[in-house]
Amino acid sequence: MKPSAKKRFTGATIIDIMPRDDILVKQPTSVATPPNSTFTLPFSTPFTFPEIIDADHFTINGLARRIRSSSTPAIELRSLIFEVCWRLIRHDLSEDLVMRPAFANVLGKPGAEMAEHDRRDHMRGREILLKLVNSEPDFEDPAAMRRVLGMVGDLFDELGEHMAIESGEHIPKFCTVIDQETSQRLARDYAMTLCMTPYITTFNVDADPRMLTPVLMFPGGVKTYVNTDLTVLRRIYNEVIKDAKHDNGKRIKEEIEKEIERLKVGKWLGYNERKALREGKGGGMGKL
Numbered sequence: 041m042k043p044s045a046k047k048r049f050t051g052a053t054i055i056d057i058m059p060r061d062d063i064l065v066k067q068p069t070s071v072a073t074p075p076n077s078t079f080t081l082p083f084s085t086p087f088t089f090p091e092i093i094d095a096d097h098f099t100i101n102g103l104a105r106r107i108r109s110s111s112t113p114a115i116e117l118r119s120l121i122f123e124v125c126w127r128l129i130r131h132d133l134s135e136d137l138v139m140r141p142a143f144a145n146v147l148g149k150p151g152a153e154m155a156e157h158d159r160r161d162h163m164r165g166r167e168i169l170l171k172l173v174n175s176e177p178d179f180e181d182p183a184a185m186r187r188v189l190g191m192v193g194d195l196f197d198e199l200g201e202h203m204a205i206e207s208g209e210h211i212p213k214f215c216t217v218i219d220q221e222t223s224q225r226l227a228r229d230y231a232m233t234l235c236m237t238p239y240i241t242t243f244n245v246d247a248d249p250r251m252l253t254p255v256l257m258f259p260g261g262v263k264t265y266v267n268t269d270l271t272v273l274r275r276i277y278n279e280v281i282k283d284a285k286h287d288n289g290k291r292i293k294e295e296i297e298k299e300i301e302r303l304k305v306g307k308w309l310g311y312n313e314r315k316a317l318r319e320g321k322g323g324g325m326g327k328l
């Protein structure tokens with residue numbers, strides 16, 4: 041297909057993206073729905089759409105590899121496991137807000153099926169993550185650690201294949217029909233969702249509109265974050281973005297930029313590393 045024939049998907053912006061259930065019933069329609077007026081953050085991203093997804097996969101796989109490596113000191117395991125858990129939950133949210141609606145809007149029924157396949161895989165992964173963080177393992181007990189590492193192994197055996205299909209089949213198929221501008225806009229939409237860390241705050245303007253008092257959205261940190269249902273996460277994300285207007289997006293922009301720096305490590309993958317990632321050997325260091 042000539043580049044000029046590629047579709048420009050200018051549909052719903054992050055804030056007003058349709059609820060997930062609607063994706064499945066939505067018929068393939070025009071890809072040019074003008075966005076509603078929304079608060080726009082003053083930042084740009086160095087990624088295209090496939091690059092930012094791959095970079096997020098790369099970060100997650102790198103953490104999983106460190107968890108599973110015998111050379112990782114036991115003292116680091118807890119924070120690594122908690123980090124991989126929340127990054128996977130956020131990845132599901134980011135894909136739900138950006139990738140799945142775009143698949144369905146641009147590719148029609150096959151895209152909606154790809155989105156549903158993705159959603160189901162993440163739902164299964166979420167069950168393991170919930171068990172992991174809620175089991176409150178004693179990280180000093182070798183038997184408990186073996187159980188935890190077994191769970192991480194099961195999770196990544198499934199997810200390795202999932203990421204390989206997503207990065208190696210679904211996204212390349214999608215990218216053959218979108219133009220570069222759309223790819224960059226989707227990357228930017230995806231980058232916006234990176235503000236959804238377990239440490240994100242918003243403002244309690246109801247208490248005192250003159251004071252911008254930061255309020256933690258997930259007071260229990262990673263555990264609360266992982267236990268938050270996808271629908272609720274979407275709602276919180278919308279609130280965070282709406283409330284960003286109170287400080288011109290300064291606070292969440294900082295959060296996003298930190299995360300983009302983290303993901304940039306994955307952007308500069310060499311050809312072989314990117315190929316390995318697409319073949320389900322993520323992290324660029326052999327099979328998980």
Ligand SMILES: [Fe+2]
Pocket residue numbers: 135158162202206
């Ligand atoms: Fe996915």
Ligand SMILES: [Fe+2]
Pocket residue numbers: 093097131135203206
């Ligand atoms: Fe993914």
